[in-house]
Amino acid sequence: MRPAACLLSGGMDSATAAAVARRDGFALYALTVRYGQRHAQEIEAARRVAAAVGAVEHRIIDLDLRWIGGSALTADLAVPKDRPVEELGEGIPVTYVPARNTIFLSLALGWAETLGAQDLFVGVNARDWSGYPDCRPEFLEAFERVARLGTRAGAAGAHLRVHAPLVNMTKAQIVRLAVDLGVDLSLTHSCYDPAPDGAACGRCDACVLRQRGFVEAGVPDPTRYRQ
């Protein structure tokens, strides 16, 4: 089996992207970054998902991004709540973390080099999304070029690829794909502002998109919400 480096956040999308990689015959090397996110429950979710999806290896690395600031996920800014779903994806919300996907893909790229992997998987989505610039297909294509030009393998002619199998899917399609692939979505965590016991708030952008995905897919939502 060919190795692939997979970014795994602990959310629904990256879990499903990892399941796609497994379905496509890759040996999964999962990478999770503890970056100072307030929704640190993600990390435990990532552990559960990595085990469930059969990752060969799961690395959780520490890279505190709180010094960069500028985001409601890493700094003392309020997480927006109760935004109408039709507003999501319009403009870039305060939950955007500066350059996060560039940073995480770079780390996955470095690992891919020593794994001898030519494939990176990432669960980004640019349809039912929060409008983050680093989730768009044109960004991923640009990063692919960086990967090919900036590495030993790429310089030797390897055709490095960034796979984003969910990039054009709706959240409902992602839920259905996850179910088809046997992903246990109850293991995943999406909420940006969970209660101390891990219950999802049900009101942040991530919760709103996730809830709508389950409703539109006609799949029961296993998420535990705050009472």
Place this chain on the structure above:
Amino acid sequence: MRPAACLLSGGMDSATAAAVARRDGFALYALTVRYGQRHAQEIEAARRVAAAVGAVEHRIIDLDLRWIGGSALTADLAVPKDRPVEELGEGIPVTYVPARNTIFLSLALGWAETLGAQDLFVGVNARDWSGYPDCRPEFLEAFERVARLGTRAGAAGAHLRVHAPLVNMTKAQIVRLAVDLGVDLSLTHSCYDPAPDGAACGRCDACVLRQRGFVEAGVPDPTRYRQ
């Protein structure tokens, strides 16, 4: 003064690139990464250089890359010594650190976002160099595209730039430029395999290139070499 995020390794090239940024009127925000490099003297050199060059702020962040491995700078591989100078730049040596410049530029990019900076400075060089793929102009251009597509500022139309003022210079030209700009090169550290007391080995690729730079520039070499 416009802010610029400058990668500062503690070596001669990044010190000179920072001095170029200062000459060009930028306010310097210097970023150094403690990544588990065996030549950790670099970090202290970076501190000295940041102070000397008048950086507004100097961040030293921890991001251990030893888990990625695959490099003589971060893993238990021998640093090559006494390679003929004409061989350097032919092929990619074992001192290449997987995806290092992509990772470091990504971090500088994230910081640039919150600084409101549109300019990144990096001291890479693709002439008297070690053949690292992520020092080439085409890599830098590709990264610039990532920066413009993957950030809030870029998505709003900001023309983010990656400045690599030394990319086409010989080491001798860099030495002369440093002298012209008043950079005290005795503060800098290039050696990949220094003695415990910080003395340079004089035999690794970085030392060989540095020594030749001083000789060809006709500038006395202030480096302290191992006896």
